[in-house]
Amino acid sequence: MxxxxxxxxxxxxxxxxxxxxxxxxxxxxxxxxxxxxxxxxxxxxxxxxxxxxxxxxxxxxxxxxxxxxxxxxxxxxxxxxxxxxxxxxxxxxxxxxxxxxxxxxxxxxxxxxxxxxxxxxxxxxxxxxxxxxxxxRNQIAVHNLYAEAGKWKEELIDTPGKSFVVAASGELKVNQLKLVIINGKRIAIGKTAEGYVAFDDHCSHKGGSLADGAMICGTVQCPWHGSQFSVTTGAVKAGPAKEAIPVYPVSEHDGKVYVTLE
Ligand code: FES
Missing domain, CATH: 1.20.120 (Four Helix Bundle (Hemerythrin (Met), subunit A))
Structure with a gap:
């Protein structure tokens, strides 16, 4: 990061x-x-x-x-x-x-x-x-880019509510990720071939930033030890992580991408 x-x-x-x-x-x-x-x-x-x-x-x-x-x-x-x-x-x-x-x-x-x-x-x-x-090992201060990742994107949102605008519809390309910090909670926003997804920016293994990882074909890989997760269900696809990561509902309308946090 x-x-x-x-x-x-x-x-x-x-x-x-x-x-x-x-x-x-x-x-x-x-x-x-x-x-x-x-x-x-x-x-x-x-x-x-x-x-x-x-x-x-x-x-x-x-x-x-x-x-x-x-x-x-x-x-x-x-x-x-x-x-x-x-x-x-x-x-x-x-x-x-x-x-x-x-x-x-x-x-x-x-x-x-x-x-x-x-x-x-x-x-x-x-x-x-x-x-x-x-x-x-932890890649702190390393600008870690993979093919098609684009520039690092990060946004702070400090407004009350449950539904938040996290991106414009055309903001990310397929397989691109963005970090959004909503009232202190770190959420990774990604765009897959099927549309936008949102999941915790916290690997369930040792807390690596998933927004700093690589996403391809609906799977995100943690940059620290390589755990892989489904970006739609949060399920572990490859360890060392054993627990799934939380995912969040995403909707897209009027040219904006919304994430709902409960
Ligand atoms: S912290 Fe993500 S795989 Fe270890």
Whole structure:
């Protein structure tokens, strides 16, 4: 699913995280080098890298938080992973910030400083591993297009009622999908050769976004582990999912497509 914090489709968070990773790694490296060589200028270099690391970590957190709120599917395995990823990055920033303050004290001991930085580095390494899983497995911030998918479409509807206009009749081509968030509920709208369909944007396996999947011949495939569902009945056609997904009544008249939610 495409990042919401991007420049011409390029997600900002993965671009920015290389800076704190490099600066914090350099901090630990130069502090270790300073400790072993007893050469004071290395500590100065480590300090400057540390300040830069803290600043760039805070900057990188902004697009990451935007994507956490608006891109990671709610109630999914990726949301839990993204929460842990964010908390570890906060832990990393706190550890390096404490170390940065501590090193300025007259009684600072190099062993304590290195322990704080090693703890921060460990948080960063685990958070980085999880970030990789979020991108390469959960495809967060990946613009995932298949043949005939067209451009990613998303619409927010915040009006009371049971029946909602979710598309214009000619808006989608056959096998195209669109995400509509109706009063907080995520519904995937698709067009099949027989007409429009609507179903939950939530794979019953681990919560993958089905609007970000591939739909063909009346079947939608989840992008995370490949479960397949009938878009008309919601029945599972192929696992690992075991439970059907909810589908919703759709009608089309006066050039508009309506979905009814009970
Ligand atoms: S989340 Fe695993 S197949 Fe959809």
């Amino acid at each position: 495409q990042s919401k914090a991007n420049i011409k489709g390029h997600p900002l968070h993965p671009i920015l995280i290389v800076f704190p990773v490099a600066f914090f790694t350099g901090t630990l490296f130069f502090d270790c080098w300073g400790a072993f060589s007893d050469h004071a200028p290395y500590f100065d270099t480590a300090y400057h890298l540390q300040v830069l690391g803290i600043f760039t970590a805070l900057v990188a957190a902004v697009p990451g938080f935007i994507d956490y709120l608006r891109v990671v599917p709610p109630e999914s395995s990726a949301k839990k992973r993204a929460t842990s990823h964010g908390l570890l990055n906060i832990g990393m920033t706190i550890m390096f910030s404490i170390a940065c303050i501590y090193r300025q004290s007259l009684n600072a001991h190099i062993t304590v400083l290195l322990l704080l930085e090693t703890a921060g580095f460990a948080c960063m390494a685990i958070a980085g591993w999880m970030g990789g899983t979020l991108v390469y």
